Amino acid sequence: MTERGRNDGPDPSGTEWHDRAREQQQVLYDSFGQSRETLGENLLLGACAAALAELSSRKKNTRMRITTDLVCHDGHLGYLAWPDCAPTPLSGVVLIQEIWGADAHIQDVAVRLASTGCATFAPDLYATNGRRPESMTVERIAEVQGFMNSLPRTTWMNPAERDAELAKLTEW
Numbered sequence: 001m002t003e004r005g006r007n008d009g010p011d012p013s014g015t016e017w018h019d020r021a022r023e024q025q026q027v028l029y030d031s032f033g034q035s036r037e038t039l040g041e042n043l044l045l046g047a048c049a050a051a052l053a054e055l056s057s058r059k060k061n062t063r064m065r066i067t068t069d070l071v072c073h074d075g076h077l078g079y080l081a082w083p084d085c086a087p088t089p090l091s092g093v094v095l096i097q098e099i100w101g102a103d104a105h106i107q108d109v110a111v112r113l114a115s116t117g118c119a120t121f122a123p124d125l126y127a128t129n130g131r132r133p134e135s136m137t138v139e140r141i142a143e144v145q146g147f148m149n150s151l152p153r154t155t156w157m158n159p160a161e162r163d164a165e166l167a168k169l170t171e172w
Contacts (some may be wrong), residue, residue, distance in 0.1 A: 066114045068107070077127035079107050081114035095122040100141050101132075 017163045065084040070077065070163050081092060093113050097106050102124040110120040126136040134140070147169070148156070 050149040064115050064117075066111050068111060068114075072130050075127075075129040075131060076123065077132075078102065078121050079110055079121040080119070080121050081107075081110040083117055085116050091118040093118050093120045095120055097122060097125055100123040100145055101126050101136070101138065103138065103141070 064086070066081055067084055068079065068081045071080050072078075094145045095106060095110050095113065097103075100106075104165070106122050110122045120158040124134050132138070149163055155165055
């Protein structure tokens with residue numbers, strides 16, 4: 001741009017620019033040997049990884065104090081993290097849990113996101129009426145996670161192996 005509002009490059013609404021963008025997109029697909037969907041997923045994962053790397057580097061360089069709280073409103077539980085000294089109003093992020101629930105990892109991610117200056121809320125999707133059912137307690141999920149992590153990944157994709165490992169369990 002040479003002056004405000006004036007772009008000396010190709011007109012982004014013109015067909016030449018769109019044709020060139022499509023060619024570059026096809027080169028990306030071909031060079032990675034992936035379908036459009038797979039490449040899109042990989043690019044998204046890469047962007048997420050880069051964002052998290054940036055967040056962790058900021059955490060190391062920042063001494064922002066973060067306040068955290070386990071909150072309950074109308075029977076819904078969640079983990080809330082926010083920076084103490086950030087200018088208000090704060091932007092907000094809703095952090096959705098993985099299969100393991102709003103565990104220590106999700107709480108750590110919430111704190112890292114809050115260290116960028118936004119309030120972060122991670123709802124506990126397993127909780128109803130202010131608490132988790134017995135089968136979904138933090139301790140119970142940690143047991144299941146430990147069991148699953150102790151087996152080779154291929155076991156879960158092979159029904160015979162999976163059933164054999166599950167049959168060995170006594171408390172389930």
